[in-house]
Amino acid sequence: MTILTPNPNPPFNITRLSHIVLTSRDLDKTRYFYETGLGFEVTEQDSERLCLRAIEENSHHSLIFEKTTSDGPGLCRHIGYRMFSDEDIKAAHDYFNARGETASFVERPNQGLTLRLNDGVGVPIEFCATMDQDTCRMQKFHTHAGGKLAFLDHIQIACHDVAGAYTWYNDLGFRLSEYTAKDGTDEMWGVWLKRKNNTQDVVFGNGPGPRLHHFAYHTPEIANVIHAADVMASLGLADSMDRAPGRHGIGNAFFLYFRDPDGNRIELFTSHYNVIDIDHAPKRWELSDTRRSQLWGFPAPKKWFFEATEFETVVVKKPVMEATPVTLEDFLKNW
Ligand SMILES: [Fe+2]
Numbered sequence: 001m002t003i004l005t006p007n008p009n010p011p012f013n014i015t016r017l018s019h020i021v022l023t024s025r026d027l028d029k030t031r032y033f034y035e036t037g038l039g040f041e042v043t044e045q046d047s048e049r050l051c052l053r054a055i056e057e058n059s060h061h062s063l064i065f066e067k068t069t070s071d072g073p074g075l076c077r078h079i080g081y082r083m084f085s086d087e088d089i090k091a092a093h094d095y096f097n098a099r100g101e102t103a104s105f106v107e108r109p110n111q112g113l114t115l116r117l118n119d120g121v122g123v124p125i126e127f128c129a130t131m132d133q134d135t136c137r138m139q140k141f142h143t144h145a146g147g148k149l150a151f152l153d154h155i156q157i158a159c160h161d162v163a164g165a166y167t168w169y170n171d172l173g174f175r176l177s178e179y180t181a182k183d184g185t186d187e188m189w190g191v192w193l194k195r196k197n198n199t200q201d202v203v204f205g206n207g208p209g210p211r212l213h214h215f216a217y218h219t220p221e222i223a224n225v226i227h228a229a230d231v232m233a234s235l236g237l238a239d240s241m242d243r244a245p246g247r248h249g250i251g252n253a254f255f256l257y258f259r260d261p262d263g264n265r266i267e268l269f270t271s272h273y274n275v276i277d278i279d280h281a282p283k284r285w286e287l288s289d290t291r292r293s294q295l296w297g298f299p300a301p302k303k304w305f306f307e308a309t310e311f312e313t314v315v316v317k318k319p320v321m322e323a324t325p326v327t328l329e330d331f332l333k334n335w
Pocket residue numbers: 154155156214216267
């Protein structure tokens with residue numbers, strides 16, 4: 001598919017990615033990983049729910065874990081986005097239902113009016129405009145720890161129908177900052193889509209899906225990313241590293257990935273860039289160009305490409321596109 005014309009006047013105003021809700025088999029283990037290890041703030045915990053946020057976040061939560069009795073790996077219950085106002089949410093309710101997409105209001109603790117639906121490729125998503133607020137830890141420097149993570153920045157979805165996702169989100173005013181296409185064709189392998197002022201709120205990359213590949217928190221310094229690795233090692237959690245540090249070509253991010261006790265993948269990163277002007281042209285990458293995944297650094301291991309968190313009750317579909325990634329294992333054979 002060719003690049004779509006951005007929609008500058010969507011029917012309602014989505015402002016950014018807001019939060020993620022996942023399951024946890026053991027909330028205390030999860031808390032240790034995120035609070036003691038990575039430096040998150042716990043805003044609330046009881047026997048059923050753990051709410052977390054990062055240093056610059058005034059809102060009650062950007063990451064929630066809900067206790068599960070399942071023995072299986074973690075599941076994602078939904079992805080949360082923010083809208084500008086409750087009027088936008090009401091407009092979205094009418095818009096989606098008029099299109100035949102069922103959208104329903106739901107009650108959520110610590111949030112105002114909240115709307116739930118499945119997006120165009122089956123990802124359960126929720127929209128709210130308000131959330132309980134409390135002063136963040138930005139200037140409580142003595143509390144900054146672990147990766148010193150500032151805010152939730154983006155998610156990446158492994159997706160069976162990248163073109164379908166791009167079309168659905170483009171209609172809602174998301175803009176394309178960068179993309180990967182099969183060499184010499186217009187067939188999209190991955191799309192980096194944004195509402196806020198940087199490169200992405202949500203990424204869709206080709207693969208069995210929909211599944212949550214990772215969620216990513218921003219920190220302002222490369223040293224903070226490396227310090228997180230040192231802290232995790234000193235806690236005996238070095239094995240939770242899923243992909244060694246490097247720099248992505250796409251988005252320019254200096255990255256490091258971990259897997260939490262339920263197998264969910266979190267990216268710690270820094271140094272992506274602003275995309276604000278409406279005439280900022282999307283940047284194209286050829287699928288065969290490995291610099292898109294690592295400008296420098298080792299390729300990701302197989303598990304990084306093939307393992308991801310499923311959405312609860314959502315059936316995973318085979319991808320439309322056949323594409324074989326270059327993995328760390330492939331790279332080492334020829335090194
Ligand atoms: Fe990412």
